[in-house]
Amino acid sequence: MPKDARERQILDKLVLIRDELLLLKRDRTKYIRTQDVMVHYDQLVEQVMHLNEIRKGEHKGENRLDKVLESCFQLISLFFMTIGRTTEAPAAYALTSTIKRLLDHLTESRLFSAKDLNSIADTLGKLDGILKNTNSEHSPYLVELLANREELCKKMLVDLRKQLDELEEPLQAVYERLISILRSMSLANTKAKFSTTEVQKLRANLQEIDESRVNGKFVDKEGRELRGSDVVSDLLQRCLLWSDIVLERKGVIPEAFKSTYDTLIGIRNELEKLSLTQAWSLRETDLYDFQRELDKIDEARVDGNWLDQDGKPAELYVQRTLLYLIRRSYGYIYYLMISSEPVSEALLPIYNQLQTLKRCLIEVKNSGGVSSVRELYPYSMKLNSIDNMRVDGKFMVGDDIPEGQGSVSELLAECFDLNYELRLAAEELENGGSDSPASTTAQTTTT
Template identity: 35%
Template sequence: MNQKVPKEEQVILENLINVRARLSAVKRDRSSYLKLDDIMPLRLETEEQMKKLSEIRGGRLLDESRELNRTDDVLDEILQILSLCFLSLGRYVSIQLVSSVYSQVITIKHIFDRLNEVGVYEEEYLHPYKAKLDEIEKILIQDTKNDIVPEYAIQVLRYKFIQCGKIYENLLNTIREVDDELIPIRDRMLRIRRNLSSICCKKEYTPDDIKPLQDELHEIDDLRVDGKFLGPDETTPPGQGVLISLLEQLYYLSHDVIFACSEDFSPALQSIRERLLEIKGHLERLELTHKWTLRQTDLFTYQHQLYDIVKLKYNYMNYDEQENPELFGKFVNDQGVAPEGQCVLDFLLHKCYRMIFELLNESTPVSEALTPVYNQLTSVRQCLSVVKKMGAPCSAEELYPYQMKLSSIDDLRKDGKFYDDRGNIPEGQGLCVDILEECYSILNSLRDESESNASTPKLSPVDL
């Protein structure tokens, strides 16, 4: 990325840096829940700067013919933080839909970049990303049609979205080059690559972990006749180039993975590897506890750290500060050389971005203020559903804890609504009330089953 900013963009850059600082302060403030009133002024300021930047650039904020600069970098950070803030406010806040999906598009873009570097995957592997892109496309179309946000404000998201679509089609075209008769061989090699990836994501491993995979690669290589994979009828099905390229890649990756656990592994790469393992460890803990502890804005810290690491791959300068295209997409050491063992870092990067994508997808569809209530209700519903599924009759004593829990949650409402600590009505009321009523319904059903011979009145919020 070109860090030089044109003179006419300097004022905009300074204003954006100021917005980023204030937005970061809001993000870090844990003294109270995020509020829409805290975020909207900063969003409007950002849109104002985007409008001015668009005018300076002739109506196009981003263009493939123009190299990105620091202004784009700071704007991207702001849009990511805003996106995560809106997710924290509630995924289905209508006016923020287009803003809330920006971070997801960026994460998919990073995942696709890693996939594009590797080359070929099963089509099923891409399905979750395609499903999310389809969902985002509907939001883009709807918000553009209804003029919910200005055109200049939606340009950046649309540009990133189109980039994702192009990479997806490229990946899909590569997949479809392989004939059905060769799919079993392809899937076998892809399984080997998944195993290599799993090994790379461990804190420690040895060459003995890789040897069985190398032996299987030799077995696959021995299936070739005159250098080609044959079909059941001894013909040469299409897709030879993809499979042979994948086979050669796996030989290289297995060697690279073994080198990364040797004493000759570059200290510069080892330092990056340790940073990635630390990030992965934090994300793994969030996967276990996110339902109760995660504020979506927390993910920006990890996204930003990963982005800083990715940028190291594209600082392709050799020792005398001259551009070297051969270093593009590779990590270099202090001598301007790309050491062996690169793939370990690439596998870890991909793993971390996938974990962030999954955490973003699992974000609760209610505001942060209602998240504790939502989590408690969904947990009670899950427990009641399991009890009902078991089919065993429950005594009144066994149902009592559920009655008490629902009653305590219901008592939090005033005039039928849940309020936050500032007396505001947070987003997600309807969903929480629906789950509460569903819990009462299941509870009534269980009580009817256990007391079918008794004339016990139905449970209701009033009864409890």
């Protein structure tokens, strides 16, 4: 607990803000409104200002207040995503937390691919743009905190890239393949029904790579040892050892760690489902509970490993299996965050319908269009019904104007344009050629 009485007062108010945010998160009877989120955000910023005045830039160690403050910012960040304000500084907080956690694990394991780093680099680039364009309505404390986090993540990313750059180009493809095989084995190891055949096939791929070496080295066509051969050979041996262990254990976890394993399997499976149906079923604030549970398990490690009730560390098989599930789950959370649409959950049903319509129209166009205008009637009727939902050009929910109006209207316009192009082409086809009035109209429109 904070020793300063003033900090304890702030802590009490932060606990109240956090509890109200949790209640708002759990309420499924109505969608989350922007004004509800902003009230709590303003309250949070006010407490941060008071805290800064008390500490005056000096911080003598972390206490309970810092933990609760972090929870509040994490929740507010996910709420900003939920209401569609994904391009504002508060929305970046939860994402930077997840990126930092992913980079910590990649650094610890030294097992990552160029694709992993490229994705994170792209996301950090977008966050950089958000922070540079942020306006004065957001807390300077938050903006500074995010900038420092982003800078730390960039430095970690540079260090990880250096490890890949040590590999000569031909070996980078081999390294990527080994990482892919290793992850595939770990996935097979955590399936509900263990498949020996699946793991044996993956091991055969490893043996094929092993046989491509010359005297235990990776060499080029001239027989010259490639730079980074030892690093890739070491990874190959780790993969072969892991395949032996997995084939021996067949997915059976000791009773001492079964509870933790079952929890992680449940989280991984739930997040996997959400990644497949997120457009229709995800409320970003739901990720808070997954994150908290994962953080709790991850931070329970001692010197990188878990201990049983007697204080004995988990064996290698258990440690790697649990770490795989944690990292996989963080990966899903990261994917779900960067996939968050800049639209309020109130408008998501309309937005998702338009996304589906757009995909259908593009598919129709790419497959040669339609033979008659009549075939477009279902699309036209659906588009018109959505367009008719607008009041003075806005999609309303009661008396509210939810966030994301521009994104939905833009998507609706794209669908209308696609539908119009297909109709013109169908009319031209029906009228029998380029001399038809429809063709002339199409040419005039294009010009």
